[in-house]
Amino acid sequence: MPKGRVGKLVGLTGNSPAPPRTLTGINEFDRVTGGGLVPGTGVLIGGDPGIGKSTLLLQAMAALSGKGGHVIYVSGEEAIDQVRLRAERLGVAGRDVMLLAETNVSDILATIRESAPVPTVVVIDSIQTLWSPVIGAAPGTVSQLRAGSEALIRFAKQTGASVLLVGHVTKDGQIAGPKVIEHMVDTVLYFEGDRGHQFRILRAVKNRFGPTDEIGVFEMSDRGLQEVDNPSRLLMGVRDTSTPGTAVFAGMEGSRPLLMEVQALVSQSSLGTPRRAVVGWDSNRLAMIVAVLETRAGIAIGAHDIYLNVAGGVRVREPGADLAVAAALVSSLCAIALPFDAVFFGEIALSGAVRPIGQTEQRLKEAAKLGLNRAVIAAGAETPCVTGVDLKLMDDLSALAAWITS
Ligand SMILES: Nc1ncnc2c1ncn2[C@@H]1O[C@H](COP(=O)(O)OP(=O)(O)O)[C@@H](O)[C@H]1O
Ligand SMILES: [Mg+2]
Structure with missing residues (x-):
């Protein structure tokens, strides 16, 4: 191998200007x-x-x-x-x-x-x-x-x-x-x-x-x-009035909040292995939430056919949508519509506990902006106060089910 040239080592700090940018205007x-x-x-x-x-x-x-x-x-x-x-x-x-x-x-x-x-x-x-x-x-x-x-x-x-x-x-x-x-x-x-x-x-x-x-x-x-x-406004624009099985999730996409409607349909199954169809969300995550609802909250849902859809063709990647999915499932199963002005977010643990997720304030502000003035979220988060939004804090899925059916 030929003898190499000796390079110059430099420190981490130094004067490196930010790169110039070409903006398209879009x-x-x-x-x-x-x-x-x-x-x-x-x-x-x-x-x-x-x-x-x-x-x-x-x-x-x-x-x-x-x-x-x-x-x-x-x-x-x-x-x-x-x-x-x-x-x-x-x-x-x-x-x-x-x-x-x-x-x-x-x-x-x-x-x-x-x-x-x-x-x-x-x-x-x-x-x-x-x-x-x-x-x-x-x-x-x-x-x-x-x-x-x-x-x-x-x-x-x-x-x-x-x-x-x-x-x-x-x-x-x-x-x-x-x-x-x-x-x-x-x-x-x-x-x-x-x-x-x-x-x-x-x-x-x-x-x-x-x-x-x-x-x-x-x-x-x-x-x-x-x-x-303002994608939330567009997504919310296509909502019809409250039907059982729909829940609004306040999600984040990068630095911007985005409200999405999660729709669930839970129906009696005539099959040995009930059907599961998921559009716009992770089907493994759905299986987990169904199991947690069944085991930790005592909700007999596992033997039903379940269809889950995120409106507008959007794909949700955040585990923070767990609570909205669980609410939509329970709402459909019990045929009780969720409040029209409520948003949901929180991650669900295998224990059935609802865990807080990040950027709570931004999510709440987006909800308030679109006239949704109730938020169902995890207890235990340092919850910021956002004018116009009433908070309903949930410890676990049993509490969520009790609230929906009360
Ligand atoms: N003449 C047309 N009128 C209206 N919409 C069109 C027309 N031609 C293409 N489109 C829309 O644009 C899309 C095609 O986009 P295009 O930019 O060619 O896609 P890609 O480059 O990703 O293959 C089509 O799916 C259709 O929705
Ligand atoms: Mg092309």
């Missing part, structure tokens, strides 16, 4: 990138086919070009005409976005290197179409995907452009998915949502330059994606 997008794109970095945007990745990026890039950014949009999937048609539909056809329909990585690199000035952002839609003749593998394979993405990320580092790589999430594994390049990029965003619903959530899952729990909320319309700056 707030929900800028929030998720951690306050704007960082020049010279690679960003992966993954999501199911048809979820709206191309739409989002075309809108964001059009907005950016309107602020003086120099944008190149490379489409490997759609012909120029198709991209133009979409731009027209989105009302951004007049914007200064340069298009290139190309899949050959060497040709893409040659083109973007030639571009003067250096592009602020290059979008590659999608990495699955990238293809390099020097790699002896078919397009869409892991080696093609890696080599192409690597070359483009190198371009970003060398020139200071931000490179946005679009990747389709593939279910069958026939074609390589975005997972295989997650480690190469600085930021990974996923665009999620239920295709049957209008909501789309952009979520950061990795970010070397910002927090990873931020989300951006959009609504899909025929004019493209609209920003939703």
Whole structure:
């Protein structure tokens, strides 16, 4: 092995300025990138086919070009005409976005290197179409995907452009998915949502330059994606009047509170093994809560069919939703509607105890903002006082069941 050069060791403290940022002007997008794109970095945007990745990026890039950014949009999937048609539909056809329909990585690199000035952002839609003749593998394979993405990320580092790589999430594994390049990029965003619903959530899952729990909320319309700056209001807007089995959960998505409606339907089962169907929540977590209700609170629910749904196509990840789920289950089982103006949050332990969760004050404030003035939460938390919200403190699930049925 050749003798290496001696590097210079430096201390942890020093003068490192914050990186500059490129804002697109679409707030929900800028929030998720951690306050704007960082020049010279690679960003992966993954999501199911048809979820709206191309739409989002075309809108964001059009907005950016309107602020003086120099944008190149490379489409490997759609012909120029198709991209133009979409731009027209989105009302951004007049914007200064340069298009290139190309899949050959060497040709893409040659083109973007030639571009003067250096592009602020290059979008590659999608990495699955990238293809390099020097790699002896078919397009869409892991080696093609890696080599192409690597070359483009190198371009970003060398020139200071931000490179946005679009990747389709593939279910069958026939074609390589975005997972295989997650480690190469600085930021990974996923665009999620239920295709049957209008909501789309952009979520950061990795970010070397910002927090990873931020989300951006959009609504899909025929004019493209609209920003939703008050998602709770939209979710609450679709509520019908109190029916047994619905409970509002005050959740947190990143730094912002989000109210969601949990719906449960508990019905007599005619099957030996009762049915369980869960949409928008973790089915293992449901099994646990059913077991805890049965064992610790003496509620005979285990032999029933149970359907659980989170309204609006949202997916809840917080264990803090346990209490809302338990309340919805008991309410449906007993056919007693919960108070229309109540929110629920708290984690349930295997002992049946209700445990406090973080950011209580923010959750309560969001509830108050939307006119929900009762909160059923864990006892034992240092409970902040929020004007307009009455607190009902619960020690355990037996207390919750007693309160609902009283
Ligand atoms: N002509 C159209 N009119 C209204 N909505 C459309 C039209 N074309 C596409 N869409 C919407 O945009 C979505 C496709 O978004 P797109 O950005 O192409 O997804 P992706 O790039 O993630 O595959 C479709 O699922 C549909 O909801
Ligand atoms: Mg697309």
